[in-house]
Amino acid sequence: xxxxxxxxxxxxxxLRAMASLIPLWTAFVILLVQPILIFSQPxxxxxxxxxxxxxxKQQYDYVVVGGGTAGLTxxxxxxxxxxxxxxxxxxxxxxxxxxxxxxxxxxxxxAYSRNYVSVPQPGLLNKPQPVYSAAVVGGGTVINGxxxxxxxxxxxxGWETLGNPGWGWSGLLPYFKKSExxxxxxxxxAEYPISGDLGPxxxxxxxxxxxxxxxxxxxxxxxxxxxxxxxxxxxxxxGGRAVDAFYSTLSLTAWNQSRCSAAxxxxxxxxxxxxxxxxxxxxxxxxxxxxKRKKRATGVQFLPQNATQTxxxxxxxxxxxxxxxxxxxxxxxxxxxxxIGPRKLLSRFGIDVIEDLPGVGYNFQDQPAMFAGVTYxxxxxxxxxPGLYFSNETWVDLQLKIYYENRTSPDTQAYLSGTTVAFLSxxxxxxxxxxxxxxxxxxxxxxxxxxxxxxxxLEGYKAQQAAILTDYKSPNAAVHELAFGGGETVSLVVxxxxxxxxxxxxxxxxxADPVFDYGTFQHPVDIQVAVAMYKKFRQFVAxxxxxxxxxxxxxxxxxVEGDAAIEAAIRNITQSTWSHPVGTCAMLPRRYGGVVDPxxxxxxxxxxxxxxxxxxxxxxxxxxxxxxxxxxxxAADIIKARRRKG
Numbered sequence: 001x002x003x004x005x006x007x008x009x010x011x012x013x014x015l016r017a018m019a020s021l022i023p024l025w026t027a028f029v030i031l032l033v034q035p036i037l038i039f040s041q042p043x044x045x046x047x048x049x050x051x052x053x054x055x056x057k058q059q060y061d062y063v064v065v066g067g068g069t070a071g072l073t074x075x076x077x078x079x080x081x082x083x084x085x086x087x088x089x090x091x092x093x094x095x096x097x098x099x100x101x102x103x104x105x106x107x108x109x110x111a112y113s114r115n116y117v118s119v120p121q122p123g124l125l126n127k128p129q130p131v132y133s134a135a136v137v138g139g140g141t142v143i144n145g146x147x148x149x150x151x152x153x154x155x156x157x158g159w160e161t162l163g164n165p166g167w168g169w170s171g172l173l174p175y176f177k178k179s180e181x182x183x184x185x186x187x188x189x190a191e192y193p194i195s196g197d198l199g200p201x202x203x204x205x206x207x208x209x210x211x212x213x214x215x216x217x218x219x220x221x222x223x224x225x226x227x228x229x230x231x232x233x234x235x236x237x238x239g240g241r242a243v244d245a246f247y248s249t250l251s252l253t254a255w256n257q258s259r260c261s262a263a264x265x266x267x268x269x270x271x272x273x274x275x276x277x278x279x280x281x282x283x284x285x286x287x288x289x290x291x292k293r294k295k296r297a298t299g300v301q302f303l304p305q306n307a308t309q310t311x312x313x314x315x316x317x318x319x320x321x322x323x324x325x326x327x328x329x330x331x332x333x334x335x336x337x338x339x340i341g342p343r344k345l346l347s348r349f350g351i352d353v354i355e356d357l358p359g360v361g362y363n364f365q366d367q368p369a370m371f372a373g374v375t376y377x378x379x380x381x382x383x384x385x386p387g388l389y390f391s392n393e394t395w396v397d398l399q400l401k402i403y404y405e406n407r408t409s410p411d412t413q414a415y416l417s418g419t420t421v422a423f424l425s426x427x428x429x430x431x432x433x434x435x436x437x438x439x440x441x442x443x444x445x446x447x448x449x450x451x452x453x454x455x456x457x458l459e460g461y462k463a464q465q466a467a468i469l470t471d472y473k474s475p476n477a478a479v480h481e482l483a484f485g486g487g488e489t490v491s492l493v494v495x496x497x498x499x500x501x502x503x504x505x506x507x508x509x510x511x512a513d514p515v516f517d518y519g520t521f522q523h524p525v526d527i528q529v530a531v532a533m534y535k536k537f538r539q540f541v542a543x544x545x546x547x548x549x550x551x552x553x554x555x556x557x558x559x560v561e562g563d564a565a566i567e568a569a570i571r572n573i574t575q576s577t578w579s580h581p582v583g584t585c586a587m588l589p590r591r592y593g594g595v596v597d598p599x600x601x602x603x604x605x606x607x608x609x610x611x612x613x614x615x616x617x618x619x620x621x622x623x624x625x626x627x628x629x630x631x632x633x634x635a636a637d638i639i640k641a642r643r644r645k646g
Contacts, residue, residue: 048271049094050280053302053314060087060278062639063300063318064325065285065334067092068139069262069625070612070632071325073179076206076266077636079277084643086277087316089302091284092135095142095263102258103403104212104250105389105411108143112136116329116513121576123499123521129576131516133329137281138263140327141625144579145417146250146259148209150176150627151620153240154477158467162460162617163589164598167634169240175633176238176626177202179265183210183254192247193223193233200239206269207629208253208260212412212419216486217382218549222420225543231422241476242622245422250414251625257407259414262629282306286313286510288322288338288608290354297322297608303510310510320643321607325632328581328614329503332361333514335585335595335610336505340602342454349508355604358454359593361514363583364501365619366576367481368520368530370492373573376541377488379550386410386487418485422540423478423495423621430532437472440465440498440525448523450502453593460592461500464618468496471621478621480533482540488554492533493578495621498523503584518576530570531563580624585614599642600635611635 050056062078064071067090075086092112100106114135120126134140153169160168180202185194189211201209223233226245234244253260270277282305289299299317303310324331335341339354341361346353388395389410403411413419426433445461471477481493501519506512521527541551552558556569588594590603594617600609613628620627 048275048278050278051282053280053283053304056087056278056280056314056316057085059299059317059319060085061318061320062086062323063316064088064323065288065300066090066139066324066326066330066612067137067279067281068134068325068327068612069141069628070635071323072138072262072266073629073632074323074325074611074636074639075277076270077633078639079270079274082274082276084276087280088278089280089283089285089300090137091282091305092137093281094137094279101142101261103400103411104146104252104257104259104414105399105403105409107415112143116516118516118518118576121518121520123519123527123571124574124576125571129518129520131329131581132577132579133327136263137267137279138261140579141251141261142259142263144625145623146252146414147248147417147419147623148207148251148626149248149622150238150242151622152242152477154471154474155618155620155622158471159587159617161467162463163592163594164587164617166598167587172630172634173200173240175630178205178633179207179626179629180205180209181207182249183208185211186213188213189215189247191220193235193245194247195235197236197239200236206265207251207262207626208265209249210252210254211247211249212252213257213408214410214412215419216384216386216410218385218486219420219484221545221549222484224545225540226422228543228545229539231424231428237423243423243425243428243476243478245420248419248421250419252412257403257412285326285334286310286337288324288334288340289315290338290605290608292354294606295354295604296606307511318607321609321639323639324585324608324610325612327612328364328584329514329516331610331612331614332503332584333505335360335602337508337510340605342452344452345504349505351508355602357595357603358456359460359586359588359595361504361584362450362453362457362500362502362593363460363586363617364503364516364518364581365497365499365583366501366518366581367578367619368494368497368526368574368576369578370530370534370570370574371578372489372491373555374490374492374537374553375488375555376490376551376553379552381549384410386485413485416485418483420484420486422482424480424482424536425475425477426472426479426529427475429480429529429536432532433472436525436528436532437469439528440469440472440523443498443524445523448498448519449500450517450519452502452504456591457593460586460588460594463592465498468498468618471496479529480536481621482533482537490537492530492537494526494529494533496619497526499526500583520574520576521571527567527570530574531566534566534570578623580613580619582613582616582619582624585610586617587615588617599638609635609639
């Protein structure tokens with residue numbers, strides 16, 4: 001239906017042109033050009049996109065493992081120098097500019113997802129949990145909810161406190177701005193708490209950052225409800241204080257209200273202009289090749305996506321550096337298969353240990369979320385409702401038609417997502433915040449770590465908890481998110497969990513999936529925060545402004561009362577992931593179980609770095625895509641400087 005409406009719209013444009021006495025050739029040009037205007041993409045020669053190993057050169061200056069958010073960003077910046085050659089190897093394809101990719105309100109193509117299942121989680125009634133990842137050039141930014149915010153300054157200052165000079169808020173802010181092309185809110189959103197202040201934003205970067213042209217009328221009550229219970233609105237959450245009730249930017253191209261992915265921002269604008277940028281799709285890297293005598297990465301081995309045998313894989317050499325950017329779920333597996341990781345783990349599977357790094361694959365973090373498990377009903381809902389997407393096909397088709405005609409309608413909002421959230425500090429969340437902090441200090445951290453964790457990881461865990469508890473004390477750092485899109489569900493999210501998991505190989509076979517263990521709620525304080533979250537949610541639902549629409553809780557239901565009953569309900573409806581996995585190749589001192597140093601170099605090896613969300617030592621209280629862009633932008637400058645120094 002989406003494609004049919006797009007064609008109908010093009011025909012309508014042609015008819016209008018002809019009716020207005022525009023010459024026929026001009027009308028024909030409109031017909032040809034309109035898809036470009038819709039999708040904001042140039043028609044280009046994609047000669048540098050390969051899908052076969054035979055097309056790849058023997059050597060490049062840099063080989064980037066993974067063409068997702070971080071990989072494309074780094075490759076783009078490195079190839080700004082025409083003398084530098086870069087090969088990016090990506091498991092997924094290049095998207096086809098489908099309406100489902102570019103129109104925010106359409107469900108993204110399932111073909112661009114690569115999902116797994118975790119081991120059963122004791123903290124969630126022994127239920128296995130989904131592990132979501134992308135399989136497409138541009139990574140998660142092609143299929144995500146487009147939420148494009150930053151954490152508070154404290155989130156990043158904590159990284160610096162843990163031994164990473166230059167990685168605090170002041171060191172990262174220039175890179176947040178470098179990646180961003182911010183457009184202030186349109187007049188249609190004047191009633192919402194949104195600042196047009198350009199100070200914290202970038203306006204010349206590649207990634208579109210703006211606001212949808214439509215909002216459901218009920219959202220006005222969201223801010224009134226929070227304000228009525230003492231939570232203020234925050235018009236500028238991107239300036240270092242990401243707390244309270246705010247209206248977030250999306251990764252959205254403002255002028256045509258289309259999704260802006262890493263492929264849109266960092267690849268397509270330059271693909272026809274840089275013969276030094278090569279992209280190999282539908283292949284996965286299975287091993288980093290290392291000169292054992294020199295302890296230096298020399299290249300990678302890789303296989304096609306549909307490989308049935310793994311003997312004698314093709315390879316490519318890297319003259320200067322191999323940059324691993326396969327994402328938090330996959331980067332540790334690649335290092336482990338290459339002989340870099342915990343000695344006991346590698347030896348168990350007969351892998352030669354090149355560098356004993358106990359932290360590879362540990363420190364896995366994501367944000368436990370009650371997603372679609374918390375529902376409510378209304379007696380007087382002000383139409384329209386997001387629920388119409390699932391109950392009224394005529395309405396759905398009309399909204400898409402309006403979108404194509406004038407770039408308004410609910411289709412400017414991301415599918416099953418939104419822009420309205422409350423990020424609450426622990427102080428704002430509960431009056432018992434000091435008791436929760438005291439409880440955390442008493443926790444036995446050794447019991448909270450995954451099995452097999454090295455003693456250095458315990459020391460790092462202690463340092464992480466100390467840094468996070470500093471955030472717990474602060475009124476300017478969030479621990480909780482309540483996301484509301486205007487429908488009959490709300491998402492409650494633990495943004496700064498203290499629990500840690502692992503992603504470890506279970507075989508030396510390169511095509512076997514690793515074992516995913518979130519460790520959800522293994523630290524006792526995380527469930528305490530979740531219970532406090534739920535209580536705050538109920539206070540929010542009971543706020544006076546909601547009485548105008550008759551808002552009432554339906555699931556888990558008002559009969560669930562008392563901390564023990566609420567905790568039991570939470571363990572039943574929570575999923576381990578908010579699709580923001582981080583930490584599995586942590587940027588920490590080696591004595592803390594770190595994998596990379598502040599220059600993102602893998603400890604003990606030359607010419608090997610990691611650049612993706614796996615290097616984040618602690619998860620920031622935010623949706624992570626904008627942070628990944630900033631990390632990758634900073635990494636590109638670090639790598640360029642390293643090359644200049646020889």
